[in-house]
Structure formats: structure tokens, C-alpha cells
Amino acid sequence: MIKYSWAKYNDKPIHISDVTLEMRKNGSFLNIITNEKMTAYLEGKFKPHFHHLNKTNFSNETYLHEVAKEVFKEAYLNSIENKIPFYLEYPINAECDKHFKQTKIICELGRKTETYDLTQTFDKLKVEKGFDEFVPDIQLLSTKKPTEIIFIEIEVTHKSTQKKLNSGNKIIEIKIENDLDIINLKNNILSFNKVNTQFYNFKLTTITKDFCSQTKKGCRESRKVFVLNKNGSYEFLDYYLESILGEIYSNNDNIKFVDYDLERFYQKGKSESENQIEYLNRKGIQIRECELCRYVGYSRKKINKKDVRLSLFCKFKKESTESESAINCEYFRTKKH
Known part of the structure; x- marks a missing residue:
């Protein structure tokens, strides 16, 4: 009993x-x-x-099924009447455009979970009313978008028929096994992440917006960025884009050219310096720097049994040097690759 x-x-x-x-x-x-x-x-x-x-x-099946429908109906209607959100958590492909205006970069963040208040669209419901050839447990309906409908199906022992699942209608199937599952219906949330909730015929969409401003850490996207200064010196920066932009902003008066997307130039199998030289050649940027010279070497010293590079060394002049010395050096010759 x-x-x-x-x-x-x-x-x-x-x-x-x-x-x-x-x-x-x-x-x-x-x-x-x-x-x-x-x-x-x-x-x-x-x-x-x-x-x-x-x-x-x-039977326990009938009891759980009927009570779950009634509890869901009441929870959803209460949300509509009292303007309380009833959330849908669903996966999306996330793209962040926080820095697009400055860099023309949209960062692909991969799969994320988005939250949406269903009552903003679905402001009506029906219980066990026919729709085409089906009789869903509950239908969520929209005054704004009459063609938008979501079936809510309560699964106790029997899942929805394959014909219903293949109909193309959006279906959220909630498995109810005990009293606690019914109580959880009052939490006002349906989530892809819950093991007892299955979603059918929902398309994975791509959402492009400023995601990074919503997080405490901000933008954590790493990028390879090329900066050419007005004096002819240059840098290849490779760290967080947000930090790079801050550095560029503070030094803007001295900068001639910036390229924010070096990845498209980089080839597998080549070293970092080889890729950088290839990049400069493709862009037609003529730069004289010791590290690009065929005579470059490095003075080294053993520290704690480790070989540590201390400074640049010119093999031609046989002396230590600074990278910028190549600008006026008569012996500068581009590396052969």
C-alpha cells in the first residue's frame, strides 16, 4: 500500500x-x-x-506520474503569475567578442552552459491536450511565438515512443523514480546536466557575446601578437590577450603596427624563431636584429649544473652584444633556413 x-x-x-x-x-x-x-x-x-x-x-507508477505532472504544472504557473524565473540550462558553443572591436578576434571558448528563463517565451501551458497525433503530458506554449512548443514528458517506467522522439518536436523528458524527484520539480530549473532529464530535438547553437566580462578572472585567452615599434624594434608577445592589450594601450604612441593573430602564419615542425622570420618575410617587414643574424650566438654559464644562457654573443665580432645593435651593424646577415 x-x-x-x-x-x-x-x-x-x-x-x-x-x-x-x-x-x-x-x-x-x-x-x-x-x-x-x-x-x-x-x-x-x-x-x-x-x-x-x-x-x-x-499503482506507484500512476501515482508518481500524475503527481509529477501536477507539481510541475503548479510550479510553472506560479512562475508565470508571480514573474519568478523558471530556468532552462542548455549547452552552447560559446564565442567571445570582448576584444573584437580592437583586434578583430573572436575567441572560441568551446562548450558552455547557458541559462534562459523559459517564462520569457513560454507563457502558457496545457496538460494532456492533443497536438497533431500526440498527447504530451504537458505542452509549454508561447503567445509571442505560436509555432514554438516544448513537450514536457514524465517518465516513470516508460519512455516516450520513438515516433514521438523522431517527430522533430522539442521534448524534455524527466525521469521520476521517487518522491525526491518530484520535490525537485519545484526548484524551477530544467538542466541538460541532470542525469534524470533528457532533451530531444534541441539544436546546439553558437552564441557570440562578451563572455569574459561575466567571469571574475576576465579574459584568459592566450595569443601570439606581433608589435612593431616606430624605432624599428619589435616584439613577439605570447601571453594573455588582456595583458597584451593593456601593454599596447600604455605604449600606443611608440607603436607603428600590431598583428593580433599570428597563429595563421605558424607552421608545425618549425621552431618559434623560424616561424617568426617566416612571418616577417611574408609581411614584407624588414627588421635588423641580432637574433635574426646568422652570426648570433649566446654566452653561457653552468649554474647548479645547468647550462644557462646569459647574453647575446656576436660570432663575427667575437664579443657580447645587444639585440638592437644589428640596426646599425655592417656585418648583419639574415639567417639561412
């Missing part, structure tokens, strides 16, 4: 844990399925429950 945890009170579903002694004394409880009178047992040797006066019983 089922010890019922749910009943109707003032025409709304109520869980036995929410019933007070005052409500039991002055109120009337009805069976959610048959509207027959029920009594609330709150004390004694048995676990609190509702009891039929005429001992009507149902």
Missing part, C-alpha cells in the same frame, strides 16, 4: 512535510488523482503521510 506524500490543499499540490497542525485542523486535503478526501497523519509510529478515507489505491 502506498503511503501518499502528496495531496491537494486549496487546489494546489502540497507535500506532507509542508503540512502544519493548523492546516490539518482547519483545512481539507484531496487526492491529486481522484479528488477524494484524505487525512494527514503527522504524528505516531508511522512516517507522516496522507491517507485515503475510503482506502482507494493506485
Whole structure:
């Protein structure tokens, strides 16, 4: 025999844990399925429950299915009437355009979870009403977009038919196994991340917006960026884009040219310096720098048994040098690759 945890009170579903002694004394409880009178047992040797006066019983499957529909319906209608969000959590392909205006870069962030208030679109519902050849448990309907419909299906022992799943209609199937699953329907959220909730015929969409400003850490995208200064010196920067932009902004008066997307020039199998030289050649940028010279070397020293590079060394002049010395060096010769 089922010890019922749910009943109707003032025409709304109520869980036995929410019933007070005052409500039991002055109120009337009805069976959610048959509207027959029920009594609330709150004390004694048995676990609190509702009891039929005429001992009507149902299968556990029927009970869970009907109560879940009623609880979901009431939770959703309450959200609409009181302007309380009822959220849908769903996966998207995320693209961040925070720095697009300055860099023309849109960063691909991969799969993320987006949250949407269903009541902003779906402001009506129907329970067990026909739609084409199907009778969904619940239909979420939209006044703004009449063609937009979501089926809410309660699965206790039987899943939706394959014909319904293949119909192309958006379906959210919620598996109900126990009383706790029904209580969770009152949390006002349907999520792809919940194991008891399956989504059918929802398309994975790409959303492009400023995602990084929504996080505490901000933009964490790493990029290879080329900066050419007005004095002929240059840098290949390779760290967080946000930090690079801050550095460029603070030094803007001295900068001649910036390229924010070196990845398209870089080839696998080549070293970093080889790729950088290839980049400069393709862009037609003539730069004289010791590290690009065929005579470049490095002075080294053993520190704690490790070979540490200390400074640049010119093999032709056989002396230490600074990278910028190549600008006016008569012995500068571009590396051969």
C-alpha cells in the first residue's frame, strides 16, 4: 500500500512535510488523482503521510506520474503569475567578442552552459491536450511565438515512443523514480546536466557575446601578437590577450603596427624563431636584429649544473652584444633556413 506524500490543499499540490497542525485542523486535503478526501497523519509510529478515507489505491507508477505532472504544472504557473524565473540550462558553443572591436578576434571558448528563463517565451501551458497525433503530458506554449512548443514528458517506467522522439518536436523528458524527484520539480530549473532529464530535438547553437566580462578572472585567452615599434624594434608577445592589450594601450604612441593573430602564419615542425622570420618575410617587414643574424650566438654559464644562457654573443665580432645593435651593424646577415 502506498503511503501518499502528496495531496491537494486549496487546489494546489502540497507535500506532507509542508503540512502544519493548523492546516490539518482547519483545512481539507484531496487526492491529486481522484479528488477524494484524505487525512494527514503527522504524528505516531508511522512516517507522516496522507491517507485515503475510503482506502482507494493506485499503482506507484500512476501515482508518481500524475503527481509529477501536477507539481510541475503548479510550479510553472506560479512562475508565470508571480514573474519568478523558471530556468532552462542548455549547452552552447560559446564565442567571445570582448576584444573584437580592437583586434578583430573572436575567441572560441568551446562548450558552455547557458541559462534562459523559459517564462520569457513560454507563457502558457496545457496538460494532456492533443497536438497533431500526440498527447504530451504537458505542452509549454508561447503567445509571442505560436509555432514554438516544448513537450514536457514524465517518465516513470516508460519512455516516450520513438515516433514521438523522431517527430522533430522539442521534448524534455524527466525521469521520476521517487518522491525526491518530484520535490525537485519545484526548484524551477530544467538542466541538460541532470542525469534524470533528457532533451530531444534541441539544436546546439553558437552564441557570440562578451563572455569574459561575466567571469571574475576576465579574459584568459592566450595569443601570439606581433608589435612593431616606430624605432624599428619589435616584439613577439605570447601571453594573455588582456595583458597584451593593456601593454599596447600604455605604449600606443611608440607603436607603428600590431598583428593580433599570428597563429595563421605558424607552421608545425618549425621552431618559434623560424616561424617568426617566416612571418616577417611574408609581411614584407624588414627588421635588423641580432637574433635574426646568422652570426648570433649566446654566452653561457653552468649554474647548479645547468647550462644557462646569459647574453647575446656576436660570432663575427667575437664579443657580447645587444639585440638592437644589428640596426646599425655592417656585418648583419639574415639567417639561412
